[in-house]
Structure formats: structure tokens, C-alpha cells
Amino acid sequence: MRSAHPPPPDGAPAGVQGTLDDxxxxxxxxxxxxxxxxxTGGSPADAAITEIGAVKVRGGAVLGEFATLVDPGGPIxxxxxxxxxxxxQMVYAAPRIEAVLPAFLEFxxxxxxxxxxxxxxxxxxxxxxxxxGHPWPAFPVVDTVDLARRVLGKDEVPNCKLQTLARFFRAEVQPNHRALADARATVDVLHGLIGRLGAFGVTSFEELRGxxxxxxxxxxxxxxxxxxxxxAPGVYLFEDxxxxxxxxxxxxDLRARVRSYFTGSETRGRVRExxxxxxxxxPIVCATGLEAEVRELRLIAAHKPRYNRRSKFPERASWLKLTDEAxxxxxxxxxxxxDGAVYLGPLSSRRQAEEARAxxxxxxxxxxxTQRLTLKLIEAGKAAGCALAELGRCGAPCEGRQTPEEYAVHAGTARAIIEGDVRPVVAAAQVRIDRLAAELRYEEAAAQRDRLAAFVRAAARGQRLAALARCAQLVAARPxxxxxxELAVVRHGRLAAAGTLPPRAAPRPYVDALIATAETVLPGRTDAAGGIPAGAVGAGAGAEEMECVLRWLAAPGVRLVELDGDWTCPAHGAEGLRRWLDNAYAPVEPEGRRSGRPLR
Known part of the structure; x- marks a missing residue:
């Protein structure tokens, strides 16, 4: 019988049929x-699972579903x-994660x-x-975000959010931030993406992962x-x-970091673009990691690069202002x-500022x-009143019931609270929390606790920054x-110089040389990074930069070399309430949560 295929020409390799494994x-x-x-949050370190939803599919057909609420063991x-x-209330009788996990792993x-x-x-x-105590099985994992970034172009979808992709692929179930519904929507997105992979020659799981x-x-x-x-450590700038x-x-390590942008490990769509x-x-080589971190902040503030997410809204921070008026x-x-006003902050969002104000x-x-009250406006009877006076929450200066001198007592108390003594706010909130908890109104008590926490965090942050900003010069060393x-010279909260001291070298000449070449920083000067003016805390740096410096100073082994100023926080300030915050938001057993213990 003759072969259907002619023999290969002389010198050509014979064809080999591939196996199914290939x-x-x-x-x-x-x-x-x-x-x-x-x-309950964005990180497993400080949050817990409240719901699991899963859908098992093969060949486009649904084989089964898994869905359960989970008691997180703490407040939501x-x-x-x-x-x-x-x-x-929904998770009150739900199983804990230790009971749910074995069932999910088996599914x-x-x-x-x-x-x-x-x-x-x-x-x-x-x-x-x-x-x-459960070993994590070696599950192969597919991320639909990574697939979408590879398969879909910007002209098709503006982003790779689940809701956007579900609309694009016309999913039967729209995501609604509930686990099973979102899992069902992701199934349709997965099938849509797999359908697109054929055009790229991807037909097997091994090809999909690659x-x-x-x-x-x-x-x-x-x-x-x-x-x-x-x-070496430093900052890098991508330029067109x-x-x-x-x-x-x-x-x-500048070389290693920049090289990673040109490998498959870099999957962010906007970065690839x-x-x-x-x-x-x-590259900009820096003496220390702190200098690199600070330079990055300053360069982002100065250039506002379109591919740095934080540069899109550099002035997002909010402040609580006690106005300067009658x-x-x-x-x-x-x-x-x-402007002579007193400020509390900065706060991370307007919502946090409103909670602190409450x-x-x-x-x-x-x-x-919100009206601007003047004596002339009040005497003319043109100021509008409100119901708060009848509730005992306001002295009604708009109606002339309170003189400027009487009202100044309350304004002075508010000023003292913002500047350092937070005890009146804590006492008032605790009284209200205790009353609400005694009446079994736990959700309202938790909301009151969250208001107090927002105020405490803002006050503590402002007091830390103000303390650093008051120091005309601080010189510190870190192993x-x-x-x-590593050496740092900080003036009015701003990193004025950074350098290194070699092992076994005499420190004084290096410290003196670094101080002599350090940047001159005047108190109250602001910069593009969102500096805090003299009316707030007298800083010569942005809040983010001062936070970087404070983190560096709080590292183990840091030594103060010189200090020109008083680096202290108020005796009755918010810093002393950090332990209360940790306890208030720490996970507790269900019976503790239900009895109101997290509010204490």
C-alpha cells in the first residue's frame, strides 16, 4: 500500500506525531x-470574611454552587x-470561618x-x-482581571472592574457586592474571556497560564x-x-525594580500602557531609603504624572476648621x-472629617x-434660626439669645480641644455610647464610637505632625x-539632608558636614505636596512627608543625635488613646460583640 504522504526529501527531518500530553x-x-x-476590610491582617460564594462550572455548564454567610467574630x-x-444581625447565627472552611475546600x-x-x-x-491549621491546597489560580487586561483593549472597556466587564459580556447576573451574585457574574466574564482566547491561539490551561x-x-x-x-536606592522617572x-x-535597587516593568510579572494595565x-x-540615586521615599512624594507633587494614581487627586485630604469670626x-x-483659624487634620476623606465634626x-x-453671623445681621433680625436651639444643642446666637462673650466660652473650649485636650470629646462620646448600649441600641452606639475614632485619629495625627513641625532641627541616626x-537632618518637619556613616567611622565629622549642607527650612513654608501652614501647625513640609519621617524615626534602633526644640505631644492629647482605638476595633468573640464589649 502506498503512503498518503510522500517521504521527506533527503536530509530533512522525519515528522513526529505529537502526543495528547503535548x-x-x-x-x-x-x-x-x-x-x-x-x-469587613481590605486586609486579612485586620479584617475578616463575612460571606463566601462559589460556582463550580465545566464546559460552560454549572455543576454546583456554594454560598454561606460567615460570622466575622467582630463588628462590621x-x-x-x-x-x-x-x-x-444577618451574621448573628452564621457559622464561623473555621466551620465553613473545610466545606469550601472540599467543594x-x-x-x-x-x-x-x-x-x-x-x-x-x-x-x-x-x-x-488547614494546609492550603496547591490550587491553580486564574485571575479574570489579568486575563481582561491582556485580552481587552481600552477602546472596548474603560477599566477592568467586574461591573464593567459584566456589562460588556452581557452577564445574566449583575454584580451587587454579594458573594454569590458576584461569583455568578464572574462565571459569565470568564466564559467571555475564554471565548476571546481562541484568537490568540490559547486552547489549553497551560497556554492560558503562560x-x-x-x-x-x-x-x-x-x-x-x-x-x-x-x-542603588533611589527614585526613577519614566519619561516620554x-x-x-x-x-x-x-x-x-533601581536596576532590579525597573527591569521588573518589562517582565510578565507586571500585569497592571495602565502601567503596561x-x-x-x-x-x-x-534615575536619581539617593543616600537612604527615607530620602528616596521623600523624593518620590515631592516629584509626584511637582510633576503630577498621569500614571501615578495618587497624583490624580493630590489635594484629597480634608481639614476641620474652626472659623475665625464673631x-x-x-x-x-x-x-x-x-488666616487665624484653627485646623484639625489632615483627614483622609470628607466623610472622616464630617464624623470628627459630629x-x-x-x-x-x-x-x-453655615451662615456667616455678624452683630449687625443679628440686630437686624435677618439671621435664620434652626431647631437645634430647642433641642438644647445650640445657644441660638443667631436669634440674639447668646452674646459674643458667652459664645466665646464654647469657641475657646473647641479651640483647646483641637489644640491638645481631647478629654471633653471623649467624655461626651462615652456617655452617649454607654446610654445607647444600655438601651441595646448597638448599631447607634457603634456609629457613635466610629465618630469618636475619626476624631481621635485626626487629632492624634495633627498633634504628631505639629510636634515634629515645631522642632527647628532634629538630627537622627538609624542602623x-x-x-x-543612616543619617537624617529634619527641619520643621521637612527632610533637609540625608546621608550615611560608614562602619567604625567617627560620627561627628559626618554629622557636622551633613548639617552644614542641609537645606534651609523656614517655619510655615508650604510646598506643592500639600504643606501645613503656620496657622495650622507651622510646618515646612507636607503631611505625607512628615508621616514618612515619623515612621523612620519610630523604627527600632533609631538614635537622636541633636534636637533643637521640644518634640512632645500634649499631656491630654489623642496619642494616649491609641490603646483604646486598638481595643475598640479588635475582633472579639460573638457573645462579647453582642453584649457591646467592642464599644468599650
Whole structure:
């Protein structure tokens, strides 16, 4: 019988038929378990799981579902309840995670785990396994966010959020921040993405994993941008052909960090897009990690690179302002001015500022109206009154019931609280919390506790920054890895100089040289990083920069070399309430939570 195929020409290798193993595991034959979690926060270190939802699918068909609420063993923050709809009453009788985990692991056994933003969900599951003595099975994991970034273009979807992808792929179930609904929506997204993979020649699971981790052609083409970079700590700036700064970052090893942008480990869509535009990388070598961190903040504030997320809203911080007028009031503002007013903050959001204001109003009967009151306006009877006076929450200066001198007593109390003595706010809040807890109104008590916590955090942060800003000069040393020392000169909260001291070298000449070459910093000077003016705390640096310096100073082994000023916090300030905050938000047993113990 003649062969259907002619023999190969002389010298050509004979063809070899591939085996089924060479084809890998077909995607159509895989069993996926698509999982989604709801939690009380963003990190397994300080949050817990409240709900697990999972869907098992193979070949496009649903094989089973797993769904349960989980008792987190502690309070559910109000903003989480508002987001998910999961209340403490709903999880009251739910099983704890140690009871749920074995059942979920058995449900997912032998399958490929799929999640949208998998590091979040898998991170919580791994932490739960570690906490309760369950070995984490070697699940293969697929992240639909990574797949979407590789498969879909910016002209198709503006972002890779689950809600956006569910609309794009016309999912039958729309995500609503409940675990099972989000898992069902992710199933449809997964099937839509797998359908797109055929155009890329991806038909097996092995090809799928390699496809998701492979660098793009643009990343491979730009690898030369990392050539010649030093392996030292510092800051790097990605720039386009016109010299515009696209992205600013920091690293302890510039060469290794920049090289990582051109590998498959870099999966962020916006960063890959930035790499495609970049034409050069400019390094700035720094003496220490602290200098690199501070320089990064300053460069982001100065250039506002479009690919740095934090540069989109550099002035996002809010402040609580006690206005400077005849009848001062508390106002939430987005910037400080040297206008004679007193400021509390900075706070991370307007919501936090409003909660801090509510806590202060519980202690001091300041007016809560927004009109600017003058004696002339009051005498003319044109000032509008409100119901707070009838409730005993305001002395009604708008109606002439309170003189400027009488009202000044309350304004002075508010000023003293903001400047250092937080005891009146704590006492007023505690009385209200105790009353609400005694009446079994635990959710209202928790809301009151959250208001007090927002105020305490803001006051503590402001007092820490103010204390550092008052120091005309602070010189400190921190042990370095090579046996020497890292040196820092801080003036009015601003890093004025940074350097290193070699091992076994005489320290005084190095310290003197660093002080002599340090930047001159005047109190009250502000910069583009959102500095705090003299009217607030007298700082010469931005709040973020001072936070970096304070973290560095709080590291083990740091020594104070010189100090010009008083680096202290108020005796009755908010710093002393840190332990209360830790206890108030610490996870407790269900019976403790139900009896109101977290509020203490």
C-alpha cells in the first residue's frame, strides 16, 4: 500500500506525531470554581470574611454552587454594611470561618480557582487556612482581571472592574457586592474571556497560564531602558519622547525594580500602557531609603504624572476648621490657610472629617448653621434660626439669645480641644455610647464610637505632625544593613539632608558636614505636596512627608543625635488613646460583640 504522504526529501527531518500530553489540558475539560468573598476590610491582617460564594462550572455548564454567610467574630463597619447590605444581625447565627472552611475546600478540591482580583480573595482564604491549621491546597489560580487586561483593549472597556466587564459580556447576573451574585457574574466574564482566547491561539490551561504571565511585545521591546541603571536606592522617572514625566517610583535597587516593568510579572494595565509610551528612564540615586521615599512624594507633587494614581487627586485630604469670626463654627475644608483659624487634620476623606465634626459637636454646643453671623445681621433680625436651639444643642446666637462673650466660652473650649485636650470629646462620646448600649441600641452606639475614632485619629495625627513641625532641627541616626548608620537632618518637619556613616567611622565629622549642607527650612513654608501652614501647625513640609519621617524615626534602633526644640505631644492629647482605638476595633468573640464589649 502506498503512503498518503510522500517521504521527506533527503536530509530533512522525519515528522513526529505529537502526543495528547503535548496538547496540554483542554480548557473545555477543566473544572473551574469561581469564588468571591465579602469581608469587613481590605486586609486579612485586620479584617475578616463575612460571606463566601462559589460556582463550580465545566464546559460552560454549572455543576454546583456554594454560598454561606460567615460570622466575622467582630463588628462590621457601617460603610461595609452600606456597600454590601450585610448587617451584624444577618451574621448573628452564621457559622464561623473555621466551620465553613473545610466545606469550601472540599467543594473546590481538584479544581482550578477563579476570582476577579484573585490576590484579594485568595489572600483571605490562605490567611484563614493558616489561622485555623488547614494546609492550603496547591490550587491553580486564574485571575479574570489579568486575563481582561491582556485580552481587552481600552477602546472596548474603560477599566477592568467586574461591573464593567459584566456589562460588556452581557452577564445574566449583575454584580451587587454579594458573594454569590458576584461569583455568578464572574462565571459569565470568564466564559467571555475564554471565548476571546481562541484568537490568540490559547486552547489549553497551560497556554492560558503562560499567556496571562507573558510580557507584551511592547514590554519586550523596551527592556533596554533598564540598561545601565545603578543597583542603588533611589527614585526613577519614566519619561516620554517629549520629556514629560509619566510615572515616578522608588526602590532600594533601581536596576532590579525597573527591569521588573518589562517582565510578565507586571500585569497592571495602565502601567503596561505607560511602558509603551515611555522612551527613557531617569534615575536619581539617593543616600537612604527615607530620602528616596521623600523624593518620590515631592516629584509626584511637582510633576503630577498621569500614571501615578495618587497624583490624580493630590489635594484629597480634608481639614476641620474652626472659623475665625464673631461666632466661630466648624467647617470641613480641603486646604489650610494662614488666616487665624484653627485646623484639625489632615483627614483622609470628607466623610472622616464630617464624623470628627459630629463628635466635636457632641461635646461643644457650637452653632451648626453655615451662615456667616455678624452683630449687625443679628440686630437686624435677618439671621435664620434652626431647631437645634430647642433641642438644647445650640445657644441660638443667631436669634440674639447668646452674646459674643458667652459664645466665646464654647469657641475657646473647641479651640483647646483641637489644640491638645481631647478629654471633653471623649467624655461626651462615652456617655452617649454607654446610654445607647444600655438601651441595646448597638448599631447607634457603634456609629457613635466610629465618630469618636475619626476624631481621635485626626487629632492624634495633627498633634504628631505639629510636634515634629515645631522642632527647628532634629538630627537622627538609624542602623544600616552594612553595620554603619543612616543619617537624617529634619527641619520643621521637612527632610533637609540625608546621608550615611560608614562602619567604625567617627560620627561627628559626618554629622557636622551633613548639617552644614542641609537645606534651609523656614517655619510655615508650604510646598506643592500639600504643606501645613503656620496657622495650622507651622510646618515646612507636607503631611505625607512628615508621616514618612515619623515612621523612620519610630523604627527600632533609631538614635537622636541633636534636637533643637521640644518634640512632645500634649499631656491630654489623642496619642494616649491609641490603646483604646486598638481595643475598640479588635475582633472579639460573638457573645462579647453582642453584649457591646467592642464599644468599650
Amino acid at each position: 496538547l496540554g489540558t483542554p480548557l473545555a475539560g477543566l473544572t473551574f470554581v469561581v469564588v468571591d468573598l465579602e469581608t 463597619p457601617p460603610f461595609i454594611t452600606a456597600l454590601t447590605g450585610i448587617t451584624e 473546590a478540591r481538584g479544581c482550578v480557582l477563579v476570582a476577579h482580583n484573585a490576590p484579594f480573595d485568595i489572600g483571605f482564604l490562605k490567611a484563614a487556612c493558616a489561622a485555623h 499567556f496571562a504571565k507573558a510580557p507584551t511585545p511592547e514590554q519586550r521591546r523596551k527592556r533596554h531602558l533598564a540598561d545601565g541603571l545603578p543597583g 519622547a517629549a520629556g514629560e514625566v509619566l510615572y515616578v517610583g522608588k526602590s532600594g 505607560m511602558v509603551g509610551i515611555a522612551e527613557r528612564v531617569r 461666632f466661630p463654627r466648624l467647617s470641613v475644608v480641603t486646604a489650610c490657610q494662614d 463628635a466635636l459637636h457632641e461635646a461643644v454646643p457650637l452653632r451648626q448653621c 544600616a544593613f552594612d553595620g554603619g548608620w
